[in-house]
Amino acid sequence: LGHPQNLKCVTHNLHKMICTWDVSPRRRHGQTDFCYTTNDLPTPVCFKTKEKRVEIPVPHSSSTVTITTNSISETKVFKIHKKDVLFIPVTPRILSLTPDFSTSTLNLKWSDNGSLFPDGLDAVWQIQILRKETMEKVTQVTYHSKLTHEDIILSWNWTSDMPLECTSHYVKIRCYINVTQFVGLKEWSDWSPVEVIPGKDTDPSESGVFPLDTVVAVGSDVTFCCVHEEGQNITNMSYGSKPYPMIQLSSRSHAIRVLNASASDTSGTNVVCRLNNGMMEGTVLFVGYAPDIPQNLSCETPNFQIIKCTWKPGRPSGLYGKRRTKYSLFERTSGKNVSCEVNEMNRERVCGFPVLPDQKTYDFILGVSNPIGQAESSLLVDITQRVHPKTPEKLTVSENNSTSIHLRWFINGSFAQIRLLCQIEISSGHSEQKIHNVSMPGGKFSAYTAHLNALRPYTKYQFRVRCSAAEQFWKWSDWSRVEEYTTSEA
Amino acid sequence: MAGADSPSAALRRHDLCARGIRLAGKMRSDVLDLLDTYVEQQGLDASASVAAVEGVPPAAVERWDEQTGTQRLLENLAAYRAFRSLLAQMLEEQQEQLGEADATLGRALAAVLLQVSAFAYHLEELLRLESRGPPSEEEDRPPPQPQGLFEQKLRGLGVLRELAQWAVRSARDLRQLAKPSPGASSSPSPAESP
Numbered sequence: 041l042g043h044p045q046n047l048k049c050v051t052h053n054l055h056k057m058i059c060t061w062d063v064s065p066r067r068r069h070g071q072t073d074f075c076y077t078t079n080d081l082p083t084p085v086c087f088k089t090k091e092k093r094v095e096i097p098v099p100h101s102s103s104t105v106t107i108t109t110n111s112i113s114e115t116k117v118f119k120i121h122k123k124d125v126l127f128i129p130v131t132p133r134i135l136s137l138t139p140d141f142s143t144s145t146l147n148l149k150w151s152d153n154g155s156l157f158p159d160g161l162d163a164v165w166q167i168q169i170l171r172k173e174t175m176e177k178v179t180q181v182t183y184h185s186k187l188t189h190e191d192i193i194l195s196w197n198w199t200s201d202m203p204l205e206c207t208s209h210y211v212k213i214r215c216y217i218n219v220t221q222f223v224g225l226k227e228w229s230d231w232s233p234v235e236v237i238p239g240k241d242t243d244p245s246e247s248g249v250f251p252l253d254t255v256v257a258v259g260s261d262v263t264f265c266c267v268h269e270e271g272q273n274i275t276n277m278s279y280g281s282k283p284y285p286m287i288q289l290s291s292r293s294h295a296i297r298v299l300n301a302s303a304s305d306t307s308g309t310n311v312v313c314r315l316n317n318g319m320m321e322g323t324v325l326f327v328g329y330a331p332d333i334p335q336n337l338s339c340e341t342p343n344f345q346i347i348k349c350t351w352k353p354g355r356p357s358g359l360y361g362k363r364r365t366k367y368s369l370f371e372r373t374s375g376k377n378v379s380c381e382v383n384e385m386n387r388e389r390v391c392g393f394p395v396l397p398d399q400k401t402y403d404f405i406l407g408v409s410n411p412i413g414q415a416e417s418s419l420l421v422d423i424t425q426r427v428h429p430k431t432p433e434k435l436t437v438s439e440n441n442s443t444s445i446h447l448r449w450f451i452n453g454s455f456a457q458i459r460l461l462c463q464i465e466i467s468s469g470h471s472e473q474k475i476h477n478v479s480m481p482g483g484k485f486s487a488y489t490a491h492l493n494a495l496r497p498y499t500k501y502q503f504r505v506r507c508s509a510a511e512q513f514w515k516w517s518d519w520s521r522v523e524e525y526t527t528s529e530a
Numbered sequence: 531m532a533g534a535d536s537p538s539a540a541l542r543r544h545d546l547c548a549r550g551i552r553l554a555g556k557m558r559s560d561v562l563d564l565l566d567t568y569v570e571q572q573g574l575d576a577s578a579s580v581a582a583v584e585g586v587p588p589a590a591v592e593r594w595d596e597q598t599g600t601q602r603l604l605e606n607l608a609a610y611r612a613f614r615s616l617l618a619q620m621l622e623e624q625q626e627q628l629g630e631a632d633a634t635l636g637r638a639l640a641a642v643l644l645q646v647s648a649f650a651y652h653l654e655e656l657l658r659l660e661s662r663g664p665p666s667e668e669e670d671r672p673p674p675q676p677q678g679l680f681e682q683k684l685r686g687l688g689v690l691r692e693l694a695q696w697a698v699r700s701a702r703d704l705r706q707l708a709k710p711s712p713g714a715s716s717s718p719s720p721a722e723s724p
Binding site for chain 2: 248249252253280281305306307308309310311312318319320321322323324360361362364383
């Protein structure tokens with residue numbers, strides 16, 4: 041009677057172990073002599089304690105423990121084998137739990153206490169997420185890491201299926217370390233203290249519908265919640281014109297879940313929470329598409345001043361105003377970036393990029409992005425091979441004699457880097473249309489001339505001209521306006 | 531109004547009142563059309579109840595018939611100056627939120643804004659007739675920023691509804707002003723002390 045029993049030893053770090061025992065039946069707290077010895081200790085180590093708990097080294101193989109309860113001079117000897125020692129890792133400590141309300145994401149940071157253990161051990165972490173006033177378990181996730189004999193701060197993100205504002209979210213964590221060389225029993229650590237991100241339903245002054253004015257992709261599932269003031273009740277919650285069944289999160293927060301959301305109208309889909317006092321709270325959801333990869337990206341220059349890039353946008357995003365799809369043209373060689381003004385309503389997409397001094401080749405990336413996603417297309421182009429001159433202007437005709445004339449026209453642009461090929465179309469009532477090709481060095485915002493012979497005297501002719509790059513043909517300019525001229529009599 | 535009028539001033543006031551009444555009538559019908567477009571375009575429920583919108587002067591007034599002509603004009607002018615700034619903000623918000631996606635609503639809003647500005651100028655003309663002139667414009671305090679888009683939509687609904695009410699009230703006020711009866715005259719301004 042009264043002797044020590046149920047001796048148990050637990051280690052948290054594989055070096056020291058905490059041994060505890062019972063004394064039955066429970067006796068007044070007396071002084072105890074505690075001695076232990078192992079094969080590699082010359083003499084037993086003894087000390088007095090009033091506690092029924094001591095910390096001693098973990099033995100290589102076994103320890104002999106002698107516990108003497110002085111008040112009744114009862115002595116009990118225990119043999120502790122290493123295999124009987126229980127290894128429970130230290131309870132993890134959450135360093136930080138940070139919410140990102142815009143993405144409904146929680147970021148968890150904790151220390152792996154790796155310095156307590158030899159290098160290279162596998163650690164398994166269980167992270168539990170709880171929610172609502174009733175702290176219901178939402179999910180439990182397993183995370184693996186390797187210990188490195190240093191204290192490493194681990195980080196983990198979790199995205200909630202509902203806005204963090206809706207109700208409080210709680211997180212706790214525990215770990216299991218797979219110490220293969222430790223022959224004793226191994227168990228999970230205790231759960232860490234719970235960390236909480238309070239919902240808006242815990243703040244008396246807060247109310248509203250969440251998420252506030254967000255953008256999602258078509259087909260998304262979205263949870264909305266209505267946080268209302270104490271004493272108010274929700275009569276119904278609707279998405280668009282359709283009421284939805286409500287899920288209670290707390291006394292001040294109810295949610296609805298919209299599945300497979302379809303594209304919203306231009307002004308978004310209203311989510312309305314009607315309260316029993318007749319008032320309404322609400323939010324707007326914008327449902328659209330991520331931008332498609334721009335197709336048929338093509339760039340050309342009309343005048344060696346500007347490069348015009350065009351492309352096919354693909355499926356409309358269904359997002360407008362400040363949520364519309366935005367375009368930018370980035371040129372890798374120069375590092376220059378241009379944002380493009382694009383009218384979402386018209387289908388044609390054009391973006392201008394300045395011709396840069398002494399640069400012929402352009403390595404373009406057309407970047408496309410909207411709140412749902414982004415895409416890009418690239419194009420490497422030598423602009424001397426992509427000349428699409430503007431329409432020739434101010435075509436004039438002057439006469440040399442009754443069978444030869446002089447044509448003069450102007451092209452807006454700087455073509456000094458290339459030769460131009462121009463076609464002069466000659467029409468008259470009498471004969472078939474003729475095309476006269478003429479090539480000339482390009483000029484800088486200059487006029488061009490050509491000489492036509494072998495015309496018939498006293499004949500009415502119509503002339504028009506178009507031009508293109510001579511060496512690397514890309515596109516003809518449009519035809520100039522027609523200029524009429526009647527040759528003089530012979 | 532300004533004590534005994536000279537015949538030309540009375541005629542001028544009557545003419546301004548008559549034109550103001552027509553302007554108010556046109557404005558009201560355009561605002562009602564705009565309301566329909568707005569409700570549909572913003573996905574709202576036409577019967578939605580909207581709390582009083584901060585910054586929007588209520589059209590309803592107690593003891594309407596006891597108001598002097600000057601009070602009527604001053605209250606009307608304050609209201610339409612407020613509506614001018616609210617509608618300008620709505621137009622800006624509409625451009626930011628929808629861009630080119632809904633030019634119809636944008637054009638309708640701009641048209642009503644133009645009418646409101648014209649009506650405010652018209653009221654200033656009437657006040658000038660009183661040789662006291664309209665009060666100087668206070669620095670347009672930007673209307674309070676709603677918390678979210680839905681609240682913004684409801685506020686727009688509230689502004690347009692109230693503006694439609696004001697158009698009715700303005701027509702009544704101007705008819706009252708147009709009457710030659712003394713009841714329509716204002717308290718004597720210092721210059722006119724009998």
